Amino acid sequence: MRRTLLLGPVSRLVPAGRRAAWRREWEAELAHVDEGLRAVGRRPWQRRFTVNLHVLDALEDAVGMWMRNRRSMGLARDVRLGARALLRSPGYLLLALATLGLGIGANTAVFSVVRSVMLRPLPYDDPSEVVYPAVSFRNPESGAERRIAASEPEFLDLQAADVGFEDLGNFYSSEVNFGGGDEPHRVPAAYVSANFLGVLGVEPAQGRDFAAGEDRPGSPAVAILSDGLWRRAFGAANEVVGRDVVIQGRPHRVVGVLPGDFVFPSNPVDVLLPNLIDPADPAGRSSHYMFMIARLDEGVTVNAAQSRIDATAQRWEESFPDRHGMSTTHPVTLIPIREQLVGDTGPMLLLVLGAVGLVLLIACANVASLTMVRMEGRRVESGIRLALGGRLGDVVGPALAEGALVATAGGVAGLALAAASLGVVERLGPEVLARVGGVRIDAVVLAFTAASAMLSTFLFSLGPALMAAHTDPARSLRAGGGRGGVGRGASLRRVVVVVEIALALVLVVGSGLLLRSFSGLQATDPGFETEGRVTLQFTLSSGDYPDITRVARLPPRTGGPRTAPTERQKLRNGAGPPLRRTAGDGEHHAGRSSGGRGRHGYCLVPDRHSGLVRGDGHPPRAWSPPRGR
Amino acid sequence: MARIRMTYPTAMVLQALFAGYRYGFDIARVAGLRPGSVYQILHRLEDAGLVTGRWEDADAARDDGRPSRRYYEMLPDAAPLLDEARGRFPALERVPGGAGPELA
Numbered sequence: 242m243r244r245t246l247l248l249g250p251v252s253r254l255v256p257a258g259r260r261a262a263w264r265r266e267w268e269a270e271l272a273h274v275d276e277g278l279r280a281v282g283r284r285p286w287q288r289r290f291t292v293n294l295h296v297l298d299a300l301e302d303a304v305g306m307w308m309r310n311r312r313s314m315g316l317a318r319d320v321r322l323g324a325r326a327l328l329r330s331p332g333y334l335l336l337a338l339a340t341l342g343l344g345i346g347a348n349t350a351v352f353s354v355v356r357s358v359m360l361r362p363l364p365y366d367d368p369s370e371v372v373y374p375a376v377s378f379r380n381p382e383s384g385a386e387r388r389i390a391a392s393e394p395e396f397l398d399l400q401a402a403d404v405g406f407e408d409l410g411n412f413y414s415s416e417v418n419f420g421g422g423d424e425p426h427r428v429p430a431a432y433v434s435a436n437f438l439g440v441l442g443v444e445p446a447q448g449r450d451f452a453a454g455e456d457r458p459g460s461p462a463v464a465i466l467s468d469g470l471w472r473r474a475f476g477a478a479n480e481v482v483g484r485d486v487v488i489q490g491r492p493h494r495v496v497g498v499l500p501g502d503f504v505f506p507s508n509p510v511d512v513l514l515p516n517l518i519d520p521a522d523p524a525g526r527s528s529h530y531m532f533m534i535a536r537l538d539e540g541v542t543v544n545a546a547q548s549r550i551d552a553t554a555q556r557w558e559e560s561f562p563d564r565h566g567m568s569t570t571h572p573v574t575l576i577p578i579r580e581q582l583v584g585d586t587g588p589m590l591l592l593v594l595g596a597v598g599l600v601l602l603i604a605c606a607n608v609a610s611l612t613m614v615r616m617e618g619r620r621v622e623s624g625i626r627l628a629l630g631g632r633l634g635d636v637v638g639p640a641l642a643e644g645a646l647v648a649t650a651g652g653v654a655g656l657a658l659a660a661a662s663l664g665v666v667e668r669l670g671p672e673v674l675a676r677v678g679g680v681r682i683d684a685v686v687l688a689f690t691a692a693s694a695m696l697s698t699f700l701f702s703l704g705p706a707l708m709a710a711h712t713d714p715a716r717s718l719r720a721g722g723g724r725g726g727v728g729r730g731a732s733l734r735r736v737v738v739v740v741e742i743a744l745a746l747v748l749v750v751g752s753g754l755l756l757r758s759f760s761g762l763q764a765t766d767p768g769f770e771t772e773g774r775v776t777l778q779f780t781l782s783s784g785d786y787p788d789i790t791r792v793a794r795l796p797p798r799t800g801g802p803r804t805a806p807t808e809r810q811k812l813r814n815g816a817g818p819p820l821r822r823t824a825g826d827g828e829h830h831a832g833r834s835s836g837g838r839g840r841h842g843y844c845l846v847p848d849r850h851s852g853l854v855r856g857d858g859h860p861p862r863a864w865s866p867p868r869g870r
Numbered sequence: 871m872a873r874i875r876m877t878y879p880t881a882m883v884l885q886a887l888f889a890g891y892r893y894g895f896d897i898a899r900v901a902g903l904r905p906g907s908v909y910q911i912l913h914r915l916e917d918a919g920l921v922t923g924r925w926e927d928a929d930a931a932r933d934d935g936r937p938s939r940r941y942y943e944m945l946p947d948a949a950p951l952l953d954e955a956r957g958r959f960p961a962l963e964r965v966p967g968g969a970g971p972e973l974a
Contacts, residue, residue, distance in 0.1 A: 273893070305906075
């Protein structure tokens, strides 16, 4: 085996810690080359020449290792210098940290919400095929159109029609008394058609889905529990399926438990109950209380299904011209489920994201101003480095590393701020912001925060760093850090100030417009007096209160016991203004023997017998006292 | 694990390792790359935790009258990167499969 003498000097380029192994590896490889050449009959000088040529390969490898080591060593040095410089200026550090923390935190929080509401995949099988057939009420006089719920006949019509649906289900949200005793728990629930989970493509994690026919009157009372309720109420007991639980005062057999990641299309629910509909005897065509959800046939587009459904809606208009005592049309619009869930909040969220993006830019501009002042004070230091032969990277590197440290700390502070604020956002509830229940900081949000911090680093520290690097060493040293390079620094500061003012102006104008819109919404006349009005809402089990005349009087509003009585106690003991049941779903449902839908909402004004009434799935309605009072 | 930029030469080296070539010069030969480049790539991949190197048994090498060589192997973390690279660089199929022959 021939050894080359050139490998030794070349190995000096390799970092000391890896040098011995590197040299051993290359000696073995060159020996192998030599052996291969010998085996094919090459002469000694030919072998030596070829092996020495291969030292060029070793040189290439060694240079590469040297450059990588230099880069990593240089970065470590810059970070060390940057950290020392920051610790010498705690005031600057705290101010920059707070400013960037607020900016990055606001962006992280809003992005978390945007991701949860708009970007997170829906937990349904092929959600692009799931649509909301939304029924609208179009007033022929004013032309105004607003979304309303669907009625049972409309649902049955669409179910029977060939409009391109693979399956059509229905649902409406409610609350139910869960458990027995005087103080049952109130839990959010939904009444759904038996095929509801099938339309969404969701299977229960335990037990089974509702069977066909279990959403018909007279079928056994069954329920499916959410994963959360199963854990809270039953301690995640395995044998919950098949047990009877009391819901709305009646025993229901638990047939299944939903998956933990299940998301109800509107608000979160803990119990699914069958929505009992008798196709032979549906409720009135004007009784709009439920929503529909459909899965399109394979290959059918939303537009194709829409054109078919328009024909069906047209037939309704011709067949039932006087459903509400006036000539109305009920167009049905197919809305992709994601669009329906996000609704109008999508553009608003993007607007807010843009606004907090501006806030971050302003924060960066502020920190850039502070950093420039710092760099002015360090001109002598930069001048000395450059005078001693330092390169551009030797001045820019530590400044950028310093900026990266500040931005990283700001990112961490922002993350903590965002995490704290998400609890507040989550309390808004799905009524205000769809899918807000799942808002959390995950890997994508962390990546966003890291990207924000990185962008901030360049925004606020690159300019000042380059300003410092373009210092004239002699001038800086003569000026002693006082006025060295005033011209360039002052110009940059002026640019930053102008940018900052421009951004702030955009933000202020945008905020003003938003406030004006909000104020306009607040000032909208609802059509009744709101001053001094309060609302209360209570739910009575139709099992316990089959006769609505028992709901006669409420207790006086003043002088009551300190501890609020249950609604049931109030009704049993109290005396107050008489209530009149309202038309609508309360009346519609009260007569049904299936139970579970005895929900009646009243809004009272103690001193005036007028107010509001609210029922499930219905917009508020004006309530007026019985005649003669 | 450090990030690695999946260039064509890097993908060729991974493909050669996948095919069973374990020495720097063998890989350079089948991949058509300069040995110096191959070693740089191998060292970068090793730093990134995508390949591992181990020294050949010293006794076996001594019996053959040569110094111990360093064998490289692809680690499982590199497999998805190689899959992705195959999609980007169809010419990777140039590297023959199977165990690599010893340098003759």
